[in-house]
Amino acid sequence: MVKNMSKTKEIPVPDQIKGFTQVRLDVNLTDGKFSKSKLSNEFCRDWIGGYGFGAKVLWDECPAGVDPLSPENIFVYAHGPFPGTILPTSSKYGVFAKSPLTGQFGMAISSGSVGAQARRAGINMIVIKGKAPEPVYMVIDDDDHYLVPCKDTLWGKGCWETEELLREEFQDQRLGVLSIGPGGERGSFMGCITNDRNRQAGRTGMGAVMGSKNLKAICFRGTKGISVAHPVEFFKLAKKLIKVANGPATAKYRDLGTPAGITSYNKLGMMPTFNHREGTWDKVDDGTFTGDILNQDWVVKKVACSQCSIGCDHITKIPKDHPNWPNLYSSIDQELCYSFGSACGNSDWPTVFKCVSLTDDLGIDAISGGVTAAMAMECFEEGIITKEDLGYELPFGSTVNLVRFTEEMILGKGFAGKVFGDGTREAGKRLEEMGRKSASYYGMHIKGLEMPAFDLHGMNSFAVGMSVSIRGACHLRNGSYGLDAKGNFDRFGYDKPFERGEAIKKLEDIYAIIDSYIVCKFTRGIYENDAEMAKVFELVTGIPVTETFIQDRGEAIVNLSKCFNIREGWTRNDDKPPERFFKQPHTKGPAKGVVLKEDGYQKLLSGYYEARGWDTKTGIPTDETLKNLGLDFTIGKLTTKGGKK
Amino acid sequence: MSQTTKKRGGVVHQFIIVDPNLCTGCETCESVCSFVHDGEFNPINTRIHRVRIEPILNVALACQKCDDAPCVRSCPEKALEQDKLTGSIIVDDDKCNGCAFCIRACDFGVLNLHIQTQKALICDLCETMKDDYINEERGEKYPACIDVCPKEAISLKDVEQIGEEKRIDAVKRLFGDILKETEA
Secondary structure, eight states, rough: OOOOOOOOGGGGOOOSOOOOEEEEEEEEETTTTTEEEEOOHHHHHOEEEEHHHHHHHHHSSOTTOOOOOTTTSSSEOOOOOOOTTTTTOOOOOEEEEEOTTTTSEEEEEEEETHHHHHHHHHHHHEEEESOOSSSSEEEETEEEEEEETTTTTTOOOOOHHHHHHHHHHHTTTTTTEOOOHHHTTTTTTTTTTTEEEEEEOOOHHHEEEEEEHTTTEEEEEOOOOOSSSSHHHHHHHHHHHHHHHHHHGHHHHTTTTTTTTHHHHHHOOOOHHHHHHHTTTTHHHHTTTSHHHHHIEEEEEEOTTTTTTOOOEEEEEOOOOOOSSSOOEEEEOHHHHTTGGGGGGOOOOHHHHHHHHHHHTBBBHHHHHHHHHHHHHHHHHHTTSSHHHSSSOOOTTOOOHHHHHHHHHHHHHHHHHHHHHHHHHHHHHHHHTTOOOOOOGOOOTTEEHHHHHHTTTTTTHHHHHHHHHHTTTHHHHHHHHHHHHTTOOOOOOOOOOHHHHHHHHHHHHHHHHHHHHHGGGGGTSSSSHHHHHHHHHHHHHHHOOOHHHHHHHHHHHHHHHHHHEEEEOOOOSOOOOOOHHHOOBBBBSSTTTOOOHHHHHHHHHHHHHHHHHTTTTTOOOOHHHHHTTOOOGGGTTOOOOOOOO | OOOOGGGGGOOOEEEEETTTTTTOOOOHHHHHHHHHSSSSOOOGGGEEEEEEEETTTHHHHHHHOOOOOEEEEEEEOEEEOOOOOOOEEEEEETTOOOOHHHHHHHHSSEEEEEEOOOOOEETTTTTOOOOOGGTTOSSSSOOOOHHTTOOOEEOOOOOOHHHHHHHHHHHHHHHHHHHHHHHO
């Protein structure tokens, strides 16, 4: 069943490669020492960039079983060969560490100007270890690399002010700044990293890892030009891709933006409402809470990241006569319309905008934050938490109280902060320790990471696709919702487990390449095929990779990060949606009365493992699979060291 | 590239205009500007300059081709010269010593110094772009930023066109009722 992989050695590496700067910077925050080394041509070929680099370094260098918020955890910044070129959406970077939220492989990707500035500064990867004795920020100013103490200047400040202050300090409005807010500083497991005001490396608590290392921010700027291996051909192909990226393939991201999905998901019964109790909402049906209304009444501008031809960032403004939050600008997408909107039963747009601006600025993930608030709201309605606990009421649909809750949750203040300040899984545990039975049932997470804007009732392929995601509940590791939504498979059925598994695997492997290149998933439709994706890599780097090669490397990267999870204690039961999806059906809509069947789900899950060449019982990659993927170095090292929460 | 005209005695000052309503601030124009001139992407060597003022203002600026241009007048080395026909400012790299007086003189901040050569850079509507990067469909040199701008926010206009467009906008705004009647 496992096909014979094309060996990496079959792809010749030129003596000189382009695109990559091949500079790895190692920083030991404990003693403040910096050192530089060269990433070999083969390393760049085999691990492609962002996600691949992160997976390899975490496997090689992150001590097994490490406490994610201890100095021994490592924090990796990486980008691929494309930032700063005009390949659409290529100014992206990834951060990687063992996640405090999941206890497993942590990764988050962001865009804005940081990737391009870091590339021009000559950086390819930064590996950060240890813990600074006092709060510092790091400066990567071309070849000058140093730390600056910031206990009295930046520590405690929001991400937006931090960015402004640093840009003023450097007298440079183009300075690329990634920073954490008070959420990450206090080590909230949901702590995020914000850059360019509206862009976040949000998921899996990477901001908390920075906070645990006393690292407030990293600033980048560079003046090095970027040359590519085949400039004339690259220019031609890039221009074509820019055009296509403004065609039908990306129309939904540009026009209404992802919130266009509110209406279409609602029709499919997969727009999670009231903490996933329902998948449809009358506020969408009656036109109160739709992408159309959002755009018509609130969006004032669409903004792009560096070198992005789409420009998906929809900026909303609350008018100056609003009683609570006048003149507030926020950056809104589908996920946030779900997390602080439908999941919280909240159709008051300004409340959504205010909550999102709080999470972005004070520094926690806006998806995890909203889903944790939705859990609190359901717990409130179920009597598990009370007004006496919180100091205020918090039913679904709350507005000012939701904002109050959100602020306390981020800052770790009050009952809200103490119980809910580290996400849903911790909140469930803490409540149950307080004797509040069944609280965990209302935490909508997989592996500890809060669910994104997709309900799983009657989404059987995606129930598997989201559950097997390496970083926990996530729609961006394989995007297999399309398999159900577009009707490739019977969304309510349990047939074709292997075929479904293969379809998920195929998506997941190419998504791993997209995350390694790193480009935006919004541009996955602009390439004619995987061969064209491989071509663009060749034109920039000079390494003549093929379609099969990048698919295989995608597979290797997924497998390696899976190996990381196994070493940290992953078991089959971690690849499972929350209990609610097996017990409690929607009361209306297309998925009314439907729950996941345990045996059916397990059958589909085994089908995916089989398609991956993993043991169908345990879900652990077989030695043969690892060998075929060139991951021999993991064989015999998959014993659990623990550390999973 | 400029069309033959008898207007203003044959002098047509076309320059780069960017519509802030369409501009998303993506910097593609800057990257491409440096690339078609130098063969590498480096926005610090651009001749068109994106400005972003958070949270919503995005636009790019390039040479406005001022009459009796202050940059030309300010140059102690007489390295800058204005082409009478096109209005473009031409930099003589042999004379330019990188003193940056032109940058200080420009009211729009659209000049800078090349980070490697230290010579003044100013938009010449891609007259000095490399032949390799000429748009095949056009078959001639043409501002590359216009061709790649994903939002078609950049255009090449002369003062008459700009005035005309502004007037039409204003008239639509002021007398739109009459237009509506004709449509009905």
